[in-house]
Amino acid sequence: MHLPLYTALTAALLAAGMTGAQAAGPYYDPSNAASPTKYTTDYELYRTIGCPGKQLLDAACKIMTPAAAPAPAAPAPVAAAPAAPVDSDKDGVTDDKDQCPNTPAGRKVDAKGCELDSDGDGVVDGLDKCPDTPAGRKVDTRGCELDSDGDGVVDGLDQCPNTPAGRKVDAKGCELDSDGDGVVDGLDQCPNTPAGDKVDNKGCTLLNTIVLKGVNFDNDSAKLRTDAFPILDDAVTTMKRYPTMKVEVAGHTDSNSSDAYNLKLSDRRAKAVMDYFVSHGVDAANLTSKGYGESEPIADNKTAAGRAENRRVELRIQ
Structure with a gap:
């Protein structure tokens, strides 16, 4: 089928x-x-x-195996917003411009971020206890003018800058001389000298004749002993204070040796003192010297103590 x-x-x-x-x-x-x-x-x-x-x-x-879906495209990068300028010390000037980056809080600053120094003395206003210092004056760490000798007058005005401690001074920083005799109160042992009187270094009125006690010479010589120098230096200071004052340097001896010898010895000794004065700045035109020998004793030549007093040098104010 x-x-x-x-x-x-x-x-x-x-x-x-x-x-x-x-x-x-x-x-x-x-x-x-x-x-x-x-x-x-x-x-x-x-x-x-x-x-x-x-x-x-x-x-x-x-x-066919289905193709994989394409990966999504990466998002375009987003530009970051610029960072805000930093001002670390909060003085109003950003760090990139601040040349003084650690300003203490509350201090006023310039465009560079540095503290103001209004009087230009080198001490910033925030520390300056004397804010109006004149230009050019030296100041301490507080911004106040220096007073090196501590007399209460700042160095910029002090005309006597080395006043000893504790002395009273005037507005110029110079020691007071209440009686106007040229010797400051701190040294004046005769504080109420009459006006116009010439005084010695102690502020006491000069006598017409001043004995330079302690001015001695080597035996039988016109050579000054070194212990005479401080006494002569005081006399130099006094004579310089009165630059027109005329002075005779008078030399005296005791009665030992002959009158003629003593006259020559006293004359050489008087001249040695005058030469010392001139070498230390006293105007030679204001000085003369003369020896008087043993003719003007002030003590008894019969005793050693008396003879020692008679061997002397005097300054006679003309």
């Missing part, structure tokens, strides 16, 4: 078990709209699912 071709093919398919519902084979593509149930319903679907347009007897198609 001959079966029709359709019948024979159907029988073959039934024998192979391919007409019923089949699980998806290697050509299954669950994304294909032709297989909403994920199962095939006949041989054609089995061969063609996932391969649209395939016919029954066409060669099986090769299912």
